[in-house]
Amino acid sequence: MLKEIRPAIIILVVLTLITGLAYPLAMTAIAGVIFPKQAEGSLIEKDGKVVGSALIGQEFKSDKYFHGRPSATTAPDPADSTKTVAAPYNAANSGGSNLGPTSKALSDRLKEDVDRLKAENPSQPVPTDLVTTSGSGLDPDISPAAALFQVPRVAKARNMPEDRLRGLVEEKTQSRLAGLLGEPRVNVLALNLALDAAASK
Template sequence: MLKEIRPAITVLVLLTAITGLAYPLAMTGIAGVLFPAQAEGSLIERDGKVIGSSLIGQEFKGDTYFHGRPSATTGADPQDATKTVPQPYNAANSMGSNLGPTSKALSDRIKEDVERLKAENASMPVPVDLVTTSGSGLDPNISPEGALFQVPRIAKARGLSEDRVKALVNEKTEGRLLGVLGEPRVNVLALNLALDAAGSK
């Protein structure tokens, strides 16, 4: 019996060492050499301080910044650890809302968001990505239409011309990967940093 078990245990230990230790360490080392910024998390710095990642969205509030997609991520309630509370863009708890198309809570939330956005800019249809969450809840990008929809609010709040803010959106719009994969997109953090750099008037 031991004669049959020993080779199985040996193969198990060997494959565990190769696939669970050697391979991940080798790939991490190669990635660190070939793609150091990406291997470190695609972090974005300003004035020597890390302010975010180009891969994970952040919640921006107020009229002076572009807002990203809604996020359905949650976290532990600081007042009661047995409960969860909304924590937008919580990278430790990536998740969607899991609400289906027949959900009244989802329908009510979307209607409220649409009405709020229509009041903000009645001249354009509300882009769908500004009222729907992504599957991960961490999406750092919005569509160019989602960014352009917000231009009047931001231009007014910052005292900039709408043409100047639109130019920033166009400058920060990324096209399809290799010209065919995905959709055009705008990284919200990068766009807001460019907006800060543009100043006012």
């Protein structure tokens, strides 16, 4: 019986070493050589300090900055571990809210967000991505329309010409991958860093 079991155990150990250790280490090493920035998390630096990642959104509350998509991520409540509290862009708990179209909580939040944005810029329709959360809750990008919608608020808060801000949005707009895949998008962190740089000149 040991003769039949021994080859199975050897194959299990060998395949575990190959697929569970050697292959992941080799892929990590190759990725680090070919795509070093991406392998380290696509980190963005300012003045030698890491300020974020191009892949994970951040919450900007000030009127002086462009805002990203709402995030439905949560974290454990420090006061009661059986509950959760809102923690926007929490990469440790990526996910959507799972609220359906009949949810009163979702309907109330959407109405509140739309009303606030309409008051901010009554002349333009509110872009969908400024009021809807994504499946991951970590989106770092918004549509060019969502960025342009926010121009009047940011221009007023910074006392900058709107045309200059529109130029920044156009400059930071990324096109479709290979001209085919995805949609045009604007990375909110990159845009806000460019905004700070432009405001300091």
